[in-house]
Amino acid sequence: MTTNAEEPATAIRAYPNGPILVRGDFELLDEDGVPVATDRRTVALCRCGRSAIAPLCDGTHSLLPRTPRS
Amino acid sequence: MRLPPARGPLSEWLIGRLCEPQRTAVSPAYRSKLPWADEDLQLSLWIAYELHYRGFEDAAIDGQWDPEVLAFRAMLEREWVAWLERECRVMPSDAPIAEQLRELVDAEDGPRLSAYVRRHATLDQFRQFVANKSVYQLKEADPHSFGIPRVDGPTKAALVEIQSDEYGGGRPERMHAELFRTTMRWLGLNDAYGNYVPEAPAVTLAVSNVMSLFAMHRRWTPALLGHLAALEMTSTLPNRQYAAGALRLGATAQDARYFTEHVEADAVHEQIAAHDLCGSYVDDHPTALSDVLFGASCALKLDNLFAHHLLDQWKDKQCVAS
Numbered sequence: 001m002t003t004n005a006e007e008p009a010t011a012i013r014a015y016p017n018g019p020i021l022v023r024g025d026f027e028l029l030d031e032d033g034v035p036v037a038t039d040r041r042t043v044a045l046c047r048c049g050r051s052a053i054a055p056l057c058d059g060t061h062s063l064l065p066r067t068p069r070s
Numbered sequence: 071m072r073l074p075p076a077r078g079p080l081s082e083w084l085i086g087r088l089c090e091p092q093r094t095a096v097s098p099a100y101r102s103k104l105p106w107a108d109e110d111l112q113l114s115l116w117i118a119y120e121l122h123y124r125g126f127e128d129a130a131i132d133g134q135w136d137p138e139v140l141a142f143r144a145m146l147e148r149e150w151v152a153w154l155e156r157e158c159r160v161m162p163s164d165a166p167i168a169e170q171l172r173e174l175v176d177a178e179d180g181p182r183l184s185a186y187v188r189r190h191a192t193l194d195q196f197r198q199f200v201a202n203k204s205v206y207q208l209k210e211a212d213p214h215s216f217g218i219p220r221v222d223g224p225t226k227a228a229l230v231e232i233q234s235d236e237y238g239g240g241r242p243e244r245m246h247a248e249l250f251r252t253t254m255r256w257l258g259l260n261d262a263y264g265n266y267v268p269e270a271p272a273v274t275l276a277v278s279n280v281m282s283l284f285a286m287h288r289r290w291t292p293a294l295l296g297h298l299a300a301l302e303m304t305s306t307l308p309n310r311q312y313a314a315g316a317l318r319l320g321a322t323a324q325d326a327r328y329f330t331e332h333v334e335a336d337a338v339h340e341q342i343a344a345h346d347l348c349g350s351y352v353d354d355h356p357t358a359l360s361d362v363l364f365g366a367s368c369a370l371k372l373d374n375l376f377a378h379h380l381l382d383q384w385k386d387k388q389c390v391a392s
Contacts, residue, residue, distance in 0.1 A: 044337040057337040059306025
């Protein structure tokens with residue numbers, strides 16, 4: 001298998017009315033700069049501000065009114 | 071596991087055939103108005119499908135491909151699928167598939183089983199809930215893995231990413247079925263595969279049987295993907311409540327880990343399932359849209375019936391007690 005030097009080490013994607021998914025190499029720190037314990041290869045980051053496990057997403061956004069896609 | 075006891079003429083015929091394949095008795099005919107609640111039908115389907123998973127130590131080794139058994143299963147599936155089509159087929163719109171799935175999930179006005187479990191369930195009720203769940207959870211993700219060789223490109227990548235997580239990402243102790251075993255042991259339940267099948271009601275078997283129906287037939291691949299999306303999209307919030315219920319009843323963080331794990335994992339999975347998995351599949355197969363939604367709708371419907379079954383039972387007991 002060849003590796004593509006242009007391929008980014010981390011891929012970040014926003015989902016409509018949902019969280020941001022981060023895949024690849026990353027270090028996640030909380031508001032105090034303390035590493036967030038997660039050994040997942042892909043994490044979902046809260047975008048609605050209501051997650052009980054922020055900065056990770058816990059699905060709470062699905063209870064909030066949705067904004068139509070612009 | 072061993073074959074469970076029969077519940078009527080259908081399962082009696084099937085069990086007999088699997089134990090003694092040389093027997094030539096003709097399988098009984100079948101008609102039912104409410105297939106999801108039919109004990110004999112759902113147990114027969116469950117046994118017929120289980121031959122394709124772990125199987126039974128006391129069944130003929132090649133019972134899986136016995137033409138008589140396959141013909142029998144096909145007969146049962148006709149009624150079962152006809153009922154699912156009547157109850158769960160929904161009209162697709164022009165909106166992106168992820169939006170349509172979200173609308174389906176949001177429109178589901180099911181009973182509040184998770185809220186009840188969080189606040190009120192007794193330890194016995196929680197135990198009953200988990201014993202019922204174990205029928206599927208001890209082979210969690212297995213039905214949807216049948217979809218992997220049937221899809222390509224981004225759809226396959228999305229499906230494998232979800233399934234890899236379900237199976238612990240290479241670490242057996244993190245496999246969801248194993249985390250579930252920890253919860254079962256906390257409750258003093260037997261965590262052997264299939265242990266609670268003999269006492270599981272028809273509706274619990276139906277929850278598993280609908281996944282297996284979609285898993286066995288390549289023709290139902292889109293429904294299998296839609297079914298997975300519905301599971302993932304209805305997971306984070308209820309699992310948070312189940313975790314809170316377990317902790318209220320004295321579970322340690324480790325005992326409740328199965329539920330808390332699903333909050334974090336499925337926040338990721340629901341996006342992948344709705345957008346990347348179903349989205350890419352429908353992009354490649356536009357005519358499959360209706361079947362993707364059908365699969366999701368079947369998952370929601372049966373989950374709903376299962377929740378009703380437990381809550382009704384618990385409510386009746388409360389009335390008797392008071």
